[in-house]
Structures are given as structure tokens and as C-alpha cells.
Amino acid sequence: MNNIAEENENQPMNTDELETQETVSEPGLEDITGEETMEELLGIYESSLSKFEEGQVVTGTVISVGKEKVLVDVGYKSEGQISIHEFIDEEGNINVKVNDKFEVMIEVWDEEEETVLLSHEKAKKVKVWDAIKEIYDADETIEGVITSRVKGGFSVDIGLLAFLPGSQADLRPIRNMDEMVNKTYTFKVLKYNKKRNNIVLSRRVLLEAKRDELRSTTLETIENDKVMDGIVKNITEYGIFVDLGGVDGLLHITDISWGRVKHPSELFSVGDNITVKILSFDFEKERVSLGMKQLTPDPWTTAVEKYPIDSKIKGKVVSLTDYGAFIELEEGVEGLIHVSEMSWTRKVRHPSQMVAVGEEVEAVVLDLKPDNRRISLGIKQTVDNPWEIISQKYPVGTIIEGKIKNITEFGLFIGIDDDIDGLVHISDISWTKRIKHPSEVYKKNDTIQAVVLDIDKSNERFSLGIKQTQADPWESVAERYEVGKEISGVITNLTDFGVFVELEEGIEGLVHVSEISKENIKSPKEHYQIGDTITAKVMNINSDERRIGLSIKRLEEDDDDKYLEDFAKNMKPATSSFGELLRNNIQEQLEANKTQEAADTEEKDEE
Numbered sequence: 001m002n003n004i005a006e007e008n009e010n011q012p013m014n015t016d017e018l019e020t021q022e023t024v025s026e027p028g029l030e031d032i033t034g035e036e037t038m039e040e041l042l043g044i045y046e047s048s049l050s051k052f053e054e055g056q057v058v059t060g061t062v063i064s065v066g067k068e069k070v071l072v073d074v075g076y077k078s079e080g081q082i083s084i085h086e087f088i089d090e091e092g093n094i095n096v097k098v099n100d101k102f103e104v105m106i107e108v109w110d111e112e113e114e115t116v117l118l119s120h121e122k123a124k125k126v127k128v129w130d131a132i133k134e135i136y137d138a139d140e141t142i143e144g145v146i147t148s149r150v151k152g153g154f155s156v157d158i159g160l161l162a163f164l165p166g167s168q169a170d171l172r173p174i175r176n177m178d179e180m181v182n183k184t185y186t187f188k189v190l191k192y193n194k195k196r197n198n199i200v201l202s203r204r205v206l207l208e209a210k211r212d213e214l215r216s217t218t219l220e221t222i223e224n225d226k227v228m229d230g231i232v233k234n235i236t237e238y239g240i241f242v243d244l245g246g247v248d249g250l251l252h253i254t255d256i257s258w259g260r261v262k263h264p265s266e267l268f269s270v271g272d273n274i275t276v277k278i279l280s281f282d283f284e285k286e287r288v289s290l291g292m293k294q295l296t297p298d299p300w301t302t303a304v305e306k307y308p309i310d311s312k313i314k315g316k317v318v319s320l321t322d323y324g325a326f327i328e329l330e331e332g333v334e335g336l337i338h339v340s341e342m343s344w345t346r347k348v349r350h351p352s353q354m355v356a357v358g359e360e361v362e363a364v365v366l367d368l369k370p371d372n373r374r375i376s377l378g379i380k381q382t383v384d385n386p387w388e389i390i391s392q393k394y395p396v397g398t399i400i401e402g403k404i405k406n407i408t409e410f411g412l413f414i415g416i417d418d419d420i421d422g423l424v425h426i427s428d429i430s431w432t433k434r435i436k437h438p439s440e441v442y443k444k445n446d447t448i449q450a451v452v453l454d455i456d457k458s459n460e461r462f463s464l465g466i467k468q469t470q471a472d473p474w475e476s477v478a479e480r481y482e483v484g485k486e487i488s489g490v491i492t493n494l495t496d497f498g499v500f501v502e503l504e505e506g507i508e509g510l511v512h513v514s515e516i517s518k519e520n521i522k523s524p525k526e527h528y529q530i531g532d533t534i535t536a537k538v539m540n541i542n543s544d545e546r547r548i549g550l551s552i553k554r555l556e557e558d559d560d561d562k563y564l565e566d567f568a569k570n571m572k573p574a575t576s577s578f579g580e581l582l583r584n585n586i587q588e589q590l591e592a593n594k595t596q597e598a599a600d601t602e603e604k605d606e607e
Contacts, residue, residue, distance in 0.1 A: 053106065057123050062100040070096055072104060072118055080104065080118040087120070103127065128159035129194050136192040141206065145184050149177055156187065162199035171207050172234060175270070215246030222247065222288065224278050227295065232272040240264045242276060242290055249288030251276055258293045258332025260318055299332040303370045307333075310365060312382065317359045325351040327363060327377060334375070337363060341378035344385050344460075345419035354379070386420055390462070391455045398452045399469060403445050412438050414450060414464055421462065424450055428465035431472050432506015474543045477507060481538050481548060486555065488535045491528055499524045501534060501550060509548035511536055516552050 060072035063079055070087065071079040082104065087096040105126055108117035135142050144158035154164040154177070164187065166173075169180060191200035222228070222244065230242035230249065239252040251274075253261055261267065268274070276290040307313060307329065315327035315335065324338040337355075339348045348354055355361055367376035394400060394416070405421055406413040412424040429435055442448065450464035481487060481503065489501035492508060499511040511534075513524060521527065528534070536550035537558070 053109070056106045057103050057126050058106065059101060060104045060118065062096060062098050064098060065094065065096055074104065074106075074116065074118070076116055078116055080106075080116040082118045082120055125160060132158065132160065132189065132199065133192060133194070136189040139188075141186050141188055142201075143184060143186050144201065146180050146182065148181060154180065156201055158187070158199070158201070160199060162187075162189075162201050164201045164203065168202035168204045171204060171211065211246045213246070218245040218247045219283070219286070222278060222281055224281055226278045227275060228278065229273060229275050230290075232268050232270055232274060235264050235268060235270060237263060240268055242274065244276075244288065247286060247288060249276065249278070249290040251290040251292060255279065255289075255291040255293055258296070258299055259328065260334070293332070299330055300370050300373050303333055303375070304368060306330075307335075307365050307368060307375060309368055312362060312364055313377070314360060314362050315377075317355050317357050317361060320351045320355070320357060322350060325355050327361060329375070335363070335365070335377040336375070337361075337377045337379055341366065341376075341380055343419070344380045344383070344387060345421075387455075387457045387460055390416075390420060391457065394452050394455070396452050396454060399449055400452060400464070401447060401449050403447050404442055405444070407438050407442065407444060409437055412442060412448075412466075414448065416462065422450065422452075422464040423462065424464045424466050428453070428463075428467055430506070431467045431470070431474065473504075473507060474546050477543055477548070478541045481509075481541060483538050483540060485538045486535060487538060487550075488533060491530050491532045491534060494525050494528060494530060496523055499528055499534070501536065503548070507548070509536070509538070509550040511550045511552055515539070515550065515554065518553055518556060 058074050060074040060080060063071045063073050065071075066084065068084050070082045070084055072082060074080045084094065087094050089095055102120060103123040104118040104120050105123040106116065107119050107122065108115065132142065142158050144156040144162065146154045146164065147157050147161070148155045150163070153166040154169065156162045156164045166177065168190070169177075174180065185203050186206060187201040187203050188205050189199065190202045190205075191198060193199075228244050230244045232240050233243045233248060234241040237253075239250055239256075242249050242251055251264075253264055256264060256267065274292070275295065276292055277294045279289040279291045279294065281288050313329055313335075315329045317325050318328045318334065319326045324336050324341075327335045327337060329335055337351070339351055342348045342351065342354045346353075361379060362382050363377040363379045364381035365375060366378050366381070368374075400414075400416065400422070402414040402416055402422070404412050405415045409426075411426050412429070413421040414424060416422050424438075426435055426438055429438060429441060433441075435441060448466060449469055450466050451468040452462075453465045453468065454463040455461070456463075487503060487509075489503045489509065491499055492502045493500040496513070498513050499516070501509050501511060503509055511524075513521060515536075516524060516527070534552065535555065536552045537554045538548065539551045539554065540549040541547075
């Protein structure tokens with residue numbers, strides 16, 4: 001459509017034609033006569049055109065569609081222009097054609113330049129603003145789609161972009177705000193400010209109103225022991241909060257299941273629909289205690305029938321402690337396998353040596369106390385006790401051969417079979433050697449022979465002896481060292497009460513301090529040193545107590561007696577009376593020595 005004013009200027013008006021022209025149809029114009037001038041005609045035409053203001057919304061008709069602009073007739077002498085981009089969709093298609101009619105907004109109106117810039121999009125937004133204002137004024141609701149998260153809340157598309165504060169999105173704080181994006185909700189318009197392009201929405205006020213409506217109805221119907229459906233609203237470590245319909249109840253973790261629950265989040269998620277039982281209800285405080293396990297019978301009421309003593313059962317290991325493993329037999333029923341009931345032969349320090357969490361095991365019921373909700377189990381009882389047959393396999397006196405598995409300060413542990421270890425106590429390693437630590441003689445993995453000394457099945461002890469594989473040298477010591485015999489040995493130790501003398505390997509005798517000399521000796525260390533060789537007389541032998549008493553003093557006395565006897569034999573007395581006297585004196589001295597010797601021996605035996 002061409003500009004009407006330009007057509008009039010380029011084509012001179014013929015007065016004859018004007019006279020025959022029909023009356024103009026626009027209202028307010030009279031018939032044009034030949035006497036009227038061109039200026040009068042143009043004035044009449046311009047006065048018939050619409051007057052506009054920027055921001056005004058009018059209806060226009062598409063005249064043409066170009067590559068960059070769409071021309072629209074809005075009743076003005078110049079066509080209005082709209083950018084073609086307002087009509088191009090996401091796929092690049094142009095969604096406008098000639099003769100389309102729609103509302104447009106006057107963005108720019110320059111009467112001097114005869115320029116009119118229009119916008120179809122802004123006209124639509126103006127209509128949306130007006131519609132939202134009507135909803136806001138009428139206190140009604142509006143639907144919208146949450147398009148994205150923004151600082152402090154969400155952006156919502158309601159025809160225009162509005163703001164939804166995070167605190168107004170739900171009744172409780174939202175843990176995962178991303179879950180609400182791209183979902184459609186109903187909102188209430190809290191604030192409306194067109195000048196500041198500001199619209200604030202709320203979903204919470206609608207939820208609160210709905211909750212208040214439900215609360216009154218729920219409170220009228222709620223009662224103890226009633227079974228109700230609810231929705232999980234919040235999850236904590238001690239339980240979950242359930243919306244029963246405007247009234248929240250607490251399902252404590254101990255009332256969720258008869259079985260073990262580590263954390264409620266393992267079983268539930270916010271928004272889950274669950275069925276619960278009312279355990280207690282405080283109407284004034286509106287506190288409701290809920291239970292879920294109470295919907296099913298307590299499994300311990302039938303435990304006696306299901307798990308009789310000595311019966312074999314299967315279960316799953318659910319937890320380990322220092323003293324044992326807990327086995328779940330069914331939901332709500334757990335038994336304990338104590339570490340002492342895990343192996344007949346191994347010394348189990350921690351249950352992890354035998355079982356692992358999640359493992360299925362077979363066990364035997366040892367004891368059952370349903371009132372205390374306790375079941376004692378054992379896994380070693382699922383196999384034969386090797387201690388019951390070990391005494392038949394290795395009777396006392398049997399010589400066995402095995403490797404040293406462990407060495408301690410008190411003895412050696414020898415591996416037998418079936419994980420049974422025998423103990424050779426340090427005192428049973430040698431008849432004669434003084435061993436401070438078994439590692440002085442043996443090392444780990446050495447193969448040795450030992451004699452079975454004792455088997456204590458009740459205390460699970462297997463006693464062995466190495467020295468018992470040989471004869472005890474003390475049994476024949478009296479034959480090798482007769483009383484009164486003169487022997488020699490090396491000093492191995494010096495004490496205040498005497499001198500220890502090694503007669504042969506492992507065989508020692510003691511020279512008591514009183515038997516060292518006829519003289520009074522306070523300490524043997526003043527006269528002897530370790531390693532010195534001495535000669536003494538065997539005074540007594542006690543094989544049971546493994547003692548040999550020696551005396552140096554008695555040797556000296558024997559030498560004196562021999563000297564006197566020799567002296568008496570070689571002496572020629574002058575008179576018989578003098579010889580008799582001398583013999584009597586000698587006899588008295590010998591008898592006195594024997595009496596003293598007997599007294600000393602008795603005193604030494606008492607010591």
C-alpha cells in the first residue's frame with residue numbers, strides 16, 4: 001500500500017473528476033465539490049486518520065511481508081513497521097502473512113517523519129500484564145512453569161517471567177531445588193509492579209491454606225491404633241515426619257521395623273506414600289506418634305517354635321563387634337555368635353578372622369531367651385570337635401613330630417593337626433640345662449620330637465615334653481656320685497650361702513658355706529671365683545629334689561684323721577701308760593668329729 005499523500009502529490013487533481021466523484025465513506029466528511037481546493041481536501045483527509053500515543057495498543061492488518069520488516073496498516077497515513085524477527089520461530093519459519101490481524105503496540109510515533117514503529121510481542125505482554133493485574137486484584141491463582149533456578153529462588157513463566165522466592169516454594173525448606181525445575185505449579189501473586197517489571201509469586205500460601213483445611217478434618221478422625229496413609233515430608237537420623245493430612249506425625253526409627261535400621265533414608269525418600277499406625281495422640285499439642293512395625297506381628301513371639309535349641313539355622317552377618325558377630329535370622333530376629341563359639345581350635349581375637357558383614361553363615365542354636373530377645377549361636381558346633389578324638393589319636397606317652405609354630409617366653413607351640421597346637425613348657429625342654437628363653441635353643445619352623453604328657457579336653461590344652469624323649473640323668477646320679485666319694489668340678493655360681501659346682505653338664509652340687517672350711521667364713525666370694533676348679537666330698541644326694549650336697553671341710557677333716565692315725569702307728573711310746581693315753585685321746589677326737597659331722601648333716605638337711 002502506497003502513501004496516500006505521495007499519490008496525491010504525484011497525480012494532479014482533475015476538478016471535473018472531483019465533481020463526479022462519489023461521497024467519501026469516512027464518517028464526518030461531506031461531499032467534495034469542484035470548488036474545494038487541494039489543501040482543503042488534504043486537511044479533511046488527515047483529520048480522518050487516527051491519532052496515536054507511544055505505548056498504545058491498537059489493532060493492525062498486515063499489508064506486506066518483507067525480508068526484514070512487516071508492514072501493518074493501523075489507520076495512519078503511514079504504514080507501521082514490525083521487525084520480521086518477531087515472527088520467526090525456533091525452526092526459522094516465518095509465522096505471518098498478508099491480511100493477518102492482531103494487536104500491536106506503538107513503540108515509536110514520529111508525526112513529522114511520518115514514522116511508526118510497532119511491536120506485536122510487546123502488545124502481547126501488555127495484554128498479559130493486564131490479565132495478571134486482574135488476577136492479582138481478584139486475589140485469584142495462576143499457573144506457571146518453573147524455568148530455572150536464580151539467586152534466592154526460581155524464575156517462573158506465567159506469560160511473563162516472575163520471581164518465586166525459595167521460602168515461598170514449599171511448606172518446608174527444599175533440599176534439592178533442581179527437582180522443581182520444568183514442572184508446572186499453581187501460584188498466588190504476592191506482588192505486582194508493572195512500572196518496575198516486578199511480579200512475585202508464592203506457592204506456600206496455597207499449600208498452607210490447603211493444609212489448614214485438611215487439618216481440621218484430620219483432627220476429627222484421628223485416634224489411637226488407627227491405621228492411616230501419609231506422605232513422608234522430612235527425614236532425620238532419629239525418624240521421619242509424615243503428613244497425615246494437615247497434621248504431621250513422627251515415625252521414630254525404633255518403630256519403623258522389627259529389624260535393624262541404620263538410618264531412615266535407607267528405606268524412605270521425601271514424598272513416599274506410606275501406611276502407619278497411630279501409637280499415641282496429644283490433641284492439645286497436636287503431637288502424633290506413629291508406628292510401622294506394629295502393623296505386623298512381633299517375630300519374637302514365634303521364635304521358640306522356629307529356632308529350637310540345637311537346631312541348625314542359616315542367617316546373614318549384619319554387624320561385627322569385638323566380642324562376636326550378629327546374625328539376622330529374619331527381619332527383627334538376630335542372634336549372637338560369640339568369638340569363643342567360632343572355632344574349636346583357633347584362638348579368635350576378632351570375629352572378622354572368621355566371618356564378614358553380608359556373608360551367609362550356618363550356625364547352631366545354643367540358647368534362646370525370647371523374653372530378652374536373645375539367641376546364642378555357634379558355628380564351631382556345625383563340625384565335629386577335634387578335641388573329642390585327639391586323645392584317642394594321640395594317647396599319653398605317644399611320641400609325635402611337628403614344626404614349631406610359635407615361641408614364647410614360657411614355651412614352644414608345636415603344630416599337631418586340625419589346627420591343634422601342643423605346648424612344650426620351658427620346664428619340659430631339658431632335664432639339666434637352665435634355659436632362660438626357649439629361643440636360646442630353638443627357632444620357629446624347627447621340626448622336633450616330643451612326648452604327649454597330657455590332654456585336657458575341657459580346657460583344650462595339649463601338653464608335650466621334649467626332655468621326656470630321653471632318660472632323666474638324675475635317676476642314675478646316685479650311682480655315679482656315691483656318698484663319701486671325692487669329686488672335682490668347676491664353680492658356676494657364688495652366693496652368700498654357698499658355692500655351686502658343676503659336676504657334669506646340667507648336674508650341679510652345692511658346697512654350703514658351713515662346709516667350706518673349719519674356719520668361720522662369712523662369704524665364699526672372699527676365697528673363690530667363678531671358673532675355679534675345686535675338690536669336695538659327696539655328703540648327700542636327693543634325686544627327687546635334684547640336689548647334691550658337697551663338703552670341702554670334710555676332706556680336710558679326713559686328712560687330719562688320716563694324719564693322726566699314721567702318727568699313732570709310727571710312734572713308739574716310752575711306757576704303756578703313755579701309749580694308752582695317746583690312743584684314748586685319738587679315739588675321743590674321732591668320736592667327737594663323727595658326732596659333729598652327724599649334727600652338721602642333720603642341720604643341712606633341715607635347711
